[in-house]
Amino acid sequence: MPTQSINPDASGYYGEYGGMFIPEILRTTFDELIAAFNEAKSDPGFWQSYLDVMQNYSCRPTPITHLENFAEVLGGKFEVFCKREDLNHTGAHKANNCMGQGLLVQRMGKKRVIAETGAGQHGVATATMAARMGLECTVYMGAVDVERQRPNVFWMEQLGATVVSVTEGTATLKDAINAAMRDWAESMETTHYVLGTTCGPHPFPEMVSWFQSIIGQESRQQMLKINGKLPDKIYACVGGGSNASGIFLPFLEDKDVELVGVEAGGHGLDSGQHAARFSGGTVGVAQGYKTYFFQDDEGQMMHTHSIAAGLDYIGVSPILSHLHDQKRIRFTAATDDAVISATKLLIRTEGIIPALESGHAFAAVVEEAPDIPDGSQVLINLSGRGDKDIFNIAEAIGDEKWDEFLRAKAQRK
């Protein structure tokens, strides 16, 4: 059972960030959730049951793959490894959190789950968990994301979930979170909100990062086994921050390991069209917690942009904000163009198709390659697979045969 390397204070704060800014109607529900989570957290049997489910249902431990060809193209002076979260059941690290919260839901005896989703990976993972555990499931998804990620919507519905397209606000992830909170304010007696990332009110950042820390726990042991030492640098993409927290937190005490979070640079940091909270954000309070938000001078949230729906979010994990201020994690951003090019490179050299979200971490390594010291070992968290992005990647690449196929398919209807 892992002990967390970073814990919130009694009010749910990590340094200055986090907290519980919840409507009073949900107070009792949060108190119950905190109690149930703390009880599960101190029960070694619970973590063991989590490990069992993840091994038997979701292919854990996921392997680490040595990317020799990819490194060769970057000059061959350092080694690159990647943690294969894409091999999880449902194709992304999101499964870790969902199965974990699912076990918690069973402990609490609730019968229904709700979730928000951006890219759709968390929605699919929640719908999958609900199907497996026999729970009713509703997923809230911004209308813009429904548009971008139709294949995931299709699978959620096949898995028995009700997908609600949210048209309010910017019709993206943040609006899906608001919609899920509204549902919960009415349904809390029977329903658990499976929040998909290390954001939101306490205890969600703590809970989600606890389940996701399985990534870093495994990586640590695997890297020691492969190389006899820890990696020099670890890169992970950062939307809400769940895959990054998952791989980073077990390495926090290893001061020689540089941790690099990669945000969505969109059309470039000067364009205003991005989602790099640590470059263009300021501290605020929304969606139940205090962190860096992409907002104007009066506290109104602004539009974010990313080619990757999963990174297109106004806020960021309070844990990561704290570690940003502590300078334990360095943050950078990758543009849409750089991501497409790094994604293509990984596909060609290694036969691995990453999600565009994960492509951000690869893009940062490509960009920083000239400055990475010779002989370094770099670990990248490959948080999810890219099948779901076929429409976006094909469009970005401008593949004519794919366009023809779509036209023919549409005409046949």
Place this chain on the structure above:
Amino acid sequence: MNLTKYLKNRLAPLSGGTEDSETNRKILLMTHVVVGYPSLEANWKMLEAMGEADVDLVELQMPFSEPSADGPLFVKANQEALRNGIRWKDYFDLMQRASERFDFPLLMMGYFNTAFAMGFENYCANIRKNGGEGFIIPDLPLEEYGDLFELSRQHELDPIMLCTPTNTEERLRKICSHGSGFIYCVARKGVTGKNTKLDKSAEKFLEQCRLYTDLPLALGFGLSQAEDLRQLHGKAEIAIVGSALLKTWEAEGEIGYRKHLMSLAAARE
């Protein structure tokens, strides 16, 4: 202004009023305006109607991009108001004009981040300067008030606390002990704008709140018709009607709005 005293003076003696009560009202009416929706001009017409109906209390909502405690109609109103370019300056200009023109006290209502971005000191100073008497922040639990309690006292503002039917007794006691002006009792689970059936459970909830405070109790979330107000005579001191009136404005325009408001106002006695 001492808000509690003002409210008690407006109630008939048997309904919680004082010996020198100004009216025969068995319940008071608090109404709501989302500043900038549908427009500042429309807001003024709404306020004029409220003035004519002699509404007892009005909350002015500063729109926010993430109105997570509001239902579909107010979500749309928040969003459209921001699209209309509403900023703090527009908000306080309207508050000032309204406080000079009308007799009813005004309360600031808004989500926490807009207050946080302004800074607590400026927030309180601006409300006071522009004629507001207190504020309601629906996503700010009492643990997170920090020096906002102290600052509101310094600026003679009432922070209005919210009680809900899911709160434990211990929690209700704690919330009420921080209350000032009156207590905002949320009638039911969920968000603003859905109908509330005033059943025994709402009544029981009000009775429970009463155990922990001597302040007037306001009931909100889902009240819409005169009948709802009459049912509350003797049970709560203030009825809050928000979404229902805005819905009438959308469906029937100013004339229908005035009619609806007048029928609510008449149901006070």
